[in-house]
Amino acid sequence: MATIKEVAKLAGVSVATVSRVLNNQGYVHLDTRGKVEKAIKQLNYTPNAVARSLFKKASNTIALIIPDIANPYFPQLVKWIEKELTEAGYDLLLFNSNNDIDKELRLLYLLEAKYIDGLLLVSNYLTKEDVKKVTLPIVALDQFLDEEIPSVTVDNYQGAKEAVRHLIDSGCQSIGHIVGPQDSYTSKHRLRGYLDVMEEQNKTPRIVEGEYDLTTAMEQTALLLEQYPDIDGIFAGNDVMGIGAIKVIQSLGLNVPEDIAVIGFDGIDWGTVITPELTTMAQPIQSLAQAATQLVLDLIKKKETNTHYQYKATLEKRQSTH
Template sequence: MATIRDVAKQAKVSVATVSRVLNKKGYVSKEAEEAVLKAIKMLDYRPNSVARTLYNKSSGMIGLVVPDITNPFFPELARAVEDVALTYGYTVVLCNTDEMVEKEKKYFEALKQKYVDGIILTTSSLSTEDYDRLELPIVALDRELGDNIPTVVSNNRQGAREATEHLIHRGCRYLAHFRGPVGVAPADERYLGFKEVAEQHEIPYKVVNADFHIDKAESAANELLTNTPLIDGVFAGSDVTAAGVMKAAHTLNFSIPDQLKVIGFDGIPLGSMLVPPLSTIEQSIYKMGALSSRLLIKQIEKKPIDAMYYDLPTKLVIRGTT
């Protein structure tokens, strides 16, 4: 295997000149650059990526930090981030925190040691000051972390309002909202949108916490529907949560949509596979991930960003559960 010294010898230049050509740093004459590139091709020389990373303090890698990779929403985001990153020559490192503060901190330490060029965050366990201390380009995806961090979200409150209006329009007169984690911006916004519409129409409602987990949603729905069987409409904070509610309803012999109407939020493929297919508020998941990737790469490459905050619209998708 050829070494950098072999390239220098073949091109009749110094090792330092070869290094400047490889790292695109420092002056190199046109003739010397052409000789080095010709020697690299002739010898099939492949630079030591670890050495280049240490030299440049750059790895060509992007960190994508997600709270729960088992939630189908996040693999869809990851696919979009990766697709765009690869077209610009970056690779993506996926970090799953399980919503644990210590795990998130360990990942940040590891990513910094690997000299990642930037991070896309879909978690919000730490403070804005903690993220500032990373001293890395950051984009907040599906979260809001501070005014100084570029942010890409969906219009969660408006989507929740539309979901709740849809249930009422379909004749529901006693609603329940299975919300996500308290303190997580998308969950809080969806709760507020639901609450505003239910109170505006003077519709009685219950709110239970399901944390965007199918098992917690099923358990909570079993208890709620047993104790409050008059509930006839459910707005679930995610499609995964809605699946848990539907599972509990089936166990309790609630007919969907005749006795109980259910609508979710996200628009993941899982929803169309359920029986009956799930009505949902669809997010532009792929667009969110792709936009986040482009925003981060612009920061890394010191290019201007058009805006710091992107709030993408949602869409009501009506299926069999309503």
């Protein structure tokens, strides 16, 4: 593999001149530039990306921290973020924290010490104080931390209210809710939406606590139906838990939605491959990715921009509700 010194020797110039050509920095005479470019082509020289990032104090790399790669919502989000970054000429560095706050803190400070241009952050545990200690351009996804920390979110509260009202409009009288993780920003707001509609309708809340995963959802659905056998509607805190709820209901010899209607939240692809297909409050995942990507790139370039974006979840009525 050719080196920058070999390019300089073949072109008859200094290493500094080759570096100026590679990085388009400073004045280089057209004839000299032509010699350098010819030498680069002749030697099939590829600049070292790390070395160039050290020189330019930039890497064209954005880091993304997500809490749970096993949750199918996040791979869909990652797919769209990577697409947007690639089109903008940036690479994506992905980290899965496994909902471990110590790991998230380590990553936060590690990434600031590296030549990372910006960070997209999804965390259930990091506080605004944690994030403000970092000088990197940061965008919080799926959560609002502080007015000073840019964010891209969905209105989980209103989405949850619409989900519960849809069950009521479908004829459900006794509605249970499988809550997501207690520390999750999204689950807190979805729970509040559920509780407010139940209070408005003078209905008794029936709640069990889940973890945004299939196994826990199935266990908690069984517990919910054991504690409240009159339930005829379930609002699951996310689609994965909604799928788990359907599996348990069917295993008990009951039908969805004839006996118990189920609605989820997120709009992941999994919801369309089960029978019956899961009704859901769908997040605009592609739009969230586009907004977050553009926002972090604007912050890197120090552009004036709106720093908070909130999107609406939309009802996708399928087969699991009337």
